[in-house]
Every structure is written in structure tokens, then in C-alpha cells.
Amino acid sequence: MMDLQRILIPVTLYISSMAVMFYIFFFVILSSTKLTAEEVAMRFSKHNVAVNACVSYGDxxxxxxxxxxxxxxxxxxxxxxxxxxxxxxxxxxxxxxxxxxxxxxxxxxxxxxxxxxxxxxxxxxxxxxxxxxxxxxxxxxxxxxxxxxxxxxxxxxxxxxxxxxxxxxxxxxxxxxxxxxx
Known part of the structure; x- marks a missing residue:
């Protein structure tokens, strides 16, 4: 029984810590980086303006x-x-x-x-x-x-x-x- 507890406790801690990390990653980090269609269009148009505004021959x-x-x-x-x-x-x-x-x-x-x-x-x-x-x-x-x-x-x-x-x-x-x- 003692050997089983030695294995189960670390495995349980490992699984619960992984679950917390997945939760943080998927629901906190990814949800904060999701962009709406308007934001994507705005970022894309900013990029196009910057590309068109730069000197066409490099420096x-x-x-x-x-x-x-x-x-x-x-x-x-x-x-x-x-x-x-x-x-x-x-x-x-x-x-x-x-x-x-x-x-x-x-x-x-x-x-x-x-x-x-x-x-x-x-x-x-x-x-x-x-x-x-x-x-x-x-x-x-x-x-x-x-x-x-x-x-x-x-x-x-x-x-x-x-x-x-x-x-x-x-x-x-x-x-x-x-x-x-x-």
C-alpha cells in the first residue's frame, strides 16, 4: 500500500499541475490573443500601408x-x-x-x-x-x-x-x- 501511495501522490500532483497549465494556456492565454475580424483587417491594412509607404528600392x-x-x-x-x-x-x-x-x-x-x-x-x-x-x-x-x-x-x-x-x-x-x- 505504501508503494502505491508513493506512486499515486506524485502522479496525481503531476496530472493536476498539467490540468492547471492547460487551463491557463487555453482559457487565459489563447482567449486573450484571439482577434476579431475587424482587428485582423485593421492589422492587415496597417501592414499594407507600411509596405506601400516604404522606399521601394530598400535603403x-x-x-x-x-x-x-x-x-x-x-x-x-x-x-x-x-x-x-x-x-x-x-x-x-x-x-x-x-x-x-x-x-x-x-x-x-x-x-x-x-x-x-x-x-x-x-x-x-x-x-x-x-x-x-x-x-x-x-x-x-x-x-x-x-x-x-x-x-x-x-x-x-x-x-x-x-x-x-x-x-x-x-x-x-x-x-x-x-x-x-x-
Missing amino acids: VKSWKFLRSKILEIQGDKCLCCGKKEVSMHIDHIKPKSRYPHLEFMIDNLQVLCPSCNKKKSYTQETDYRRSNHLISLVREVKENKLLQRRYVYSMDVLEQLAEKRFTLEMKRKDYPQTLPIS
Whole structure:
């Protein structure tokens, strides 16, 4: 009988303490964290407002750096029409809405004037860069340790793209205004 009491008392205490913990967890903690539909909608709308309000290019310092490098490599004239505007746009070749992981990739950016950028928006992905821009880009990525540290590049893909573009330019004297990306 004594052995049975030694076992029953701790088991009873254990079970009753577990019951108290479950009660506290389910009826006190969980009930206090339940949200009504209005609260969920309010929290979700706050999140959307915050996301839409943030700078779309991440932090301003990174964007300014990338912008200056693109203007240095590609020049300050529109790659589509050749115009030079006061404020040139830096365009994402593959749209950041569909390819958010490419937003800060220097090889996804090109210089366009505001009107060409507006015409290009919501149409096909168009790359206006010439082979010399791509070759300069490959050189810049190889030499610039900051770019190598902050962004991951496939040098083979960049070099193949530059070579493909250069070959097309050499074959055709009447170089097409646009080239397909792939």
C-alpha cells in the first residue's frame, strides 16, 4: 500500500499541475490573443500601408550607389531613344513586381528617359543595353568588392549575355532597337 501511495501522490500532483497549465494556456492565454475580424483587417491594412509607404528600392544609400554605377557604366543618355534628360530614370529590365529578388541587381538595370520608361512600363521586358555596357558591367562586378559582397552574380551568365549581344551586333550592321532578353 505504501508503494502505491508513493506512486499515486506524485502522479496525481503531476496530472493536476498539467490540468492547471492547460487551463491557463487555453482559457487565459489563447482567449486573450484571439482577434476579431475587424482587428485582423485593421492589422492587415496597417501592414499594407507600411509596405506601400516604404522606399521601394530598400535603403536610399544602396539605391544611390547602384544608380551612380549604372549612370557611370551606361552613360547619361537614354538607351532607347538616345535623348539626354535632366532626370534620367533607372529602369528594371525584369519588373520588380514580378521579380522582387532582382530589384537590387545591377545587371537588371538600364538608363531610360522618362518618356521611354513610361512607354515600356506594363509591356514586354525589353533590354536596350549594348554589348559594351554589358562588358563594362562584367568588369565592374569583377573589380568592385562592394558589389561582390552585397549582391550575388553569376559571372558566367553575365559574360554569356555580353558575348551573345556582341555577336549579334557584329552580324547585323542595322542593330535592332530592342533585343529579346533570353
